[in-house]
Amino acid sequence: MNSSIVISQSDGRPMYLQIMEQIKQKVAVGEWAPGEEIPSIRMMSVALRVSVITVKRAYLELEREGVIVTQQGKGSIVAPDPGLGPRLYDQEFEEHLEQVVRIGTLLGLSGEQMALRLHDTASRLDETQKNGAQQNEAQPGDEVLAKETL
Amino acid sequence: MNDLAVRFTGVTKKYPHFTLQNVNLELPTGSIMGFVGANGAGKSTTIRILMGLIHQDSGAVEVLGHAMPADQAAAKRDIGFVSEDMRLYGPATVAWHMEFIRSIYPQWDQPYAESLLQRFDLKPQQKIKGLSHGQRVKSALLLALARRPRLLVLDEPTTGLDPVARREVLAELTAVLADEDRTIFFSSQNTLDVEQISDQITFIDRGRIIDSANKEIFLDRWRRLRLMLPPNTALPHLPGVVEVGGSSRLPVLTICQFEPAMVAACQEAGASVQAVDPMTLEEIFVVNVQNRRDRAIA
Amino acid sequence: MNTYVVTRLILKDWYLNFGLFVAALVLGFATLAAIAAAKATMLAVILGTIVLVTILIGMGAVVMSSPFNERKQQTLPFVMSLPVSYLEYTTSKIVGSLLIFGALWLALLLGIVATILITPWFPHGMIPFVVIMAVEVLVSTCLIAAVSVTTESQGWTIGVTQVGALGLNAVGFSIVRLPGIGHAMSGPTIQWSSTATLLLLVEFAAIVLMIGIAFWVQSRKRDFV
Numbered sequence: 001m002n003s004s005i006v007i008s009q010s011d012g013r014p015m016y017l018q019i020m021e022q023i024k025q026k027v028a029v030g031e032w033a034p035g036e037e038i039p040s041i042r043m044m045s046v047a048l049r050v051s052v053i054t055v056k057r058a059y060l061e062l063e064r065e066g067v068i069v070t071q072q073g074k075g076s077i078v079a080p081d082p083g084l085g086p087r088l089y090d091q092e093f094e095e096h097l098e099q100v101v102r103i104g105t106l107l108g109l110s111g112e113q114m115a116l117r118l119h120d121t122a123s124r125l126d127e128t129q130k131n132g133a134q135q136n137e138a139q140p141g142d143e144v145l146a147k148e149t150l
Numbered sequence: 151m152n153d154l155a156v157r158f159t160g161v162t163k164k165y166p167h168f169t170l171q172n173v174n175l176e177l178p179t180g181s182i183m184g185f186v187g188a189n190g191a192g193k194s195t196t197i198r199i200l201m202g203l204i205h206q207d208s209g210a211v212e213v214l215g216h217a218m219p220a221d222q223a224a225a226k227r228d229i230g231f232v233s234e235d236m237r238l239y240g241p242a243t244v245a246w247h248m249e250f251i252r253s254i255y256p257q258w259d260q261p262y263a264e265s266l267l268q269r270f271d272l273k274p275q276q277k278i279k280g281l282s283h284g285q286r287v288k289s290a291l292l293l294a295l296a297r298r299p300r301l302l303v304l305d306e307p308t309t310g311l312d313p314v315a316r317r318e319v320l321a322e323l324t325a326v327l328a329d330e331d332r333t334i335f336f337s338s339q340n341t342l343d344v345e346q347i348s349d350q351i352t353f354i355d356r357g358r359i360i361d362s363a364n365k366e367i368f369l370d371r372w373r374r375l376r377l378m379l380p381p382n383t384a385l386p387h388l389p390g391v392v393e394v395g396g397s398s399r400l401p402v403l404t405i406c407q408f409e410p411a412m413v414a415a416c417q418e419a420g421a422s423v424q425a426v427d428p429m430t431l432e433e434i435f436v437v438n439v440q441n442r443r444d445r446a447i448a
Numbered sequence: 449m450n451t452y453v454v455t456r457l458i459l460k461d462w463y464l465n466f467g468l469f470v471a472a473l474v475l476g477f478a479t480l481a482a483i484a485a486a487k488a489t490m491l492a493v494i495l496g497t498i499v500l501v502t503i504l505i506g507m508g509a510v511v512m513s514s515p516f517n518e519r520k521q522q523t524l525p526f527v528m529s530l531p532v533s534y535l536e537y538t539t540s541k542i543v544g545s546l547l548i549f550g551a552l553w554l555a556l557l558l559g560i561v562a563t564i565l566i567t568p569w570f571p572h573g574m575i576p577f578v579v580i581m582a583v584e585v586l587v588s589t590c591l592i593a594a595v596s597v598t599t600e601s602q603g604w605t606i607g608v609t610q611v612g613a614l615g616l617n618a619v620g621f622s623i624v625r626l627p628g629i630g631h632a633m634s635g636p637t638i639q640w641s642s643t644a645t646l647l648l649l650v651e652f653a654a655i656v657l658m659i660g661i662a663f664w665v666q667s668r669k670r671d672f673v
Contacts, residue, residue, distance in 0.1 A: 014369060014428060015346070042328050049317070049324045051182060053349040057366050203528050205670040223450060223533045231529035237522040239464060246463075254456055254530060290526070 019058040028088040035080040155179045155301050155333035161209030170195050170357045180330040184348035185337035192357045193337040197305050230294030233305035240279035244289050255297045263296035284311045304336035308343055341432040355439050372434045373408040374427040377401050386419035392441050453532050457540035472507040476556045480563045508589035511545045516600045538666040545593050557582045573635030576644045583651045584619050588612035590655045594662035
């Protein structure tokens with residue numbers, strides 16, 4: 001299994017967190033299916049050019065969160081729990097909400113003001129998406145390039 | 151099989167203008183240790199003692215189970231050594247050096263050596279004297295790597311390399327560790343590299359080891375706390391504060407023993423926590439050294 | 449002693465010095481040919497001798513400079529990273545240097561003796577003197593080797609080389625005055641006297657002594673880089 005995880009050096013967060021996040025995203029999106037084998041700690045370390053200890057930490061944390069399961073002497077697999085994907089997304093959503101509240105508090109916004117801003121932003125993005133979709137639809141006579149699957 | 155690839159116990163070496171004092175080091179088999187220090191701090195001396203090239207004045211050195219320097223010939227069979235001030239023979243070619251090393255070490259892996267030639271972009275028929283500095287470093291690394299030694303001792307392996315070459319070298323070094331029985335000890339000015347690939351980190355300054363720990367623990371323990379103090383509020387007392395900067399209303403605390411509970415403690419003391427910033431290895435090292443020097447002067 | 453690695457190191461030095469060795473050999477034999485072809489003048493002989501001795505000493509100095517060259521060119525850490533002890537490295541340097549130089553020396557000595565025997569006007573009585581002087585050159589070179597390996601200093605080695613060259617002349621002059629040597633030189637036959645044998649024994653003893661001292665000094669060193 002090819003590891004397509006990319007570590008960003010300019011990302012200020014600790015590397016093990018970056019690794020954890022990207023693995024969780026892969027699971028959430030379904031790229032790594034429940035029960036599927038994932039690269040061993042050493043293989044991942046080689047692929048990412050990152051120390052073993054960092055990968056080990058990421059894996060340990062992921063196991064504590066129930067995202068992966070490590071079998072003694074046999075490597076690691078994605079946890080077989082079928083509802084894992086949506087749960088991870090939900091967790092990420094919750095984390096972002098907490099950050100919004102924290103910053104909102106610094107700005108001195110009340111709960112209601114924050115909710116209002118959230119609603120406005122959601123509507124704005126919805127509009128933009130609808131307009132963009134119209135522009136992206138292929139019209140008769142347009143050239144269509146081949147689509148490459150990675 | 152020994153658990154520790156390298157063990158220094160109370161090693162001391164005196165020179166007229168510099169003393170290496172009471173160095174204690176433990177490097178477990180299967181890990182990478184990054185050795186960080188300013189110029190003249192004692193990195194090269196420590197490495198030469200490790201290789202048995204310099205005899206320590208006191209203390210014990212054990213490498214791969216061999217006492218150094220007494221048993222160095224046997225130990226060096228399994229050690230690959232590259233140092234920044236090492237040169238190869240100018241009039242000879244890269245290929246000649248490869249053949250020379252191959253004739254001495256039975257563990258030479260020719261297919262691997264050839265793949266390294268490609269990846270490091272080296273031409274075997276080129277004479278050493280015609281190579282750039284970076285190519286020479288890569289040649290020396292190739293000669294050490296292709297033998298698949300149990301221990302790699304590298305003094306500044308990425309210094310002077312262009313970014314692409316550095317990336318290749320880091321990739322090779324982490325690939326070495328895919329084998330659990332192999333160990334790497336390397337010194338570097340490049341704290342980014344050390345931060346990325348090391349399992350253990352050791353700081354050395356003015357001949358003394360000033361800190362040595364698991365990298366993740368290092369990066370976890372050090373934080374910059376940005377606080378906002380209401381007027382007439384005292385700075386909360388926290389353990390492990392190495393430095394206090396910023397202003398009296400907006401202090402910035404550099405902490406070397408950070409615990410998440412400290413955030414709550416600050417807030418209870420009346421300070422509001424604006425940010426808890428992690429620190430890069432470079433920042434940690436500089437603060438560590440600066441702090442020691444300031445205390446030495448005081 | 450790990451003879452395998454020591455051999456590899458000696459071969460390495462051979463490889464690196466091979467061009468020089470061949471050049472010296474060619475130059476030496478060219479000089480001998482010139483002497484053989486020249487008229488029977490003392491001048492030709494003296495000039496030829498000076499050239500030959502210069503070649504030998506020059507080659508000797510280059511080969512013997514190998515130890516401190518390793519340090520100067522910073523290849524010493526590379527060699528010391530190999531599975532050898534410092535004593536084994538020193539052995540390879542001393543033995544290797546003497547082998548390379550010795551090969552050249554022997555070739556030229558045989559060439560000189562052959563030239564004397566072949567050339568019609570050359571008195572064969574010169575041969576004992578020539579042999580003694582040739583061994584004297586060997587003694588001088590061993591001294592340079594011993595100094596070079598133990599001091600690893602370019603300054604010392606050059607100094608000793610120059611002293612050795614002067615000493616060679618002095619020794620040459622004094623030996624010629626010895627009974628048992630001088631008057632036999634112009635004779636048509638080889639006359640080997642007991643004086644000659646004694647001189648040779650003294651020279652070989654000096655060589656053994658110097659090499660022994662060099663090894664002893666090296667075994668006492670603690671820091672190798």
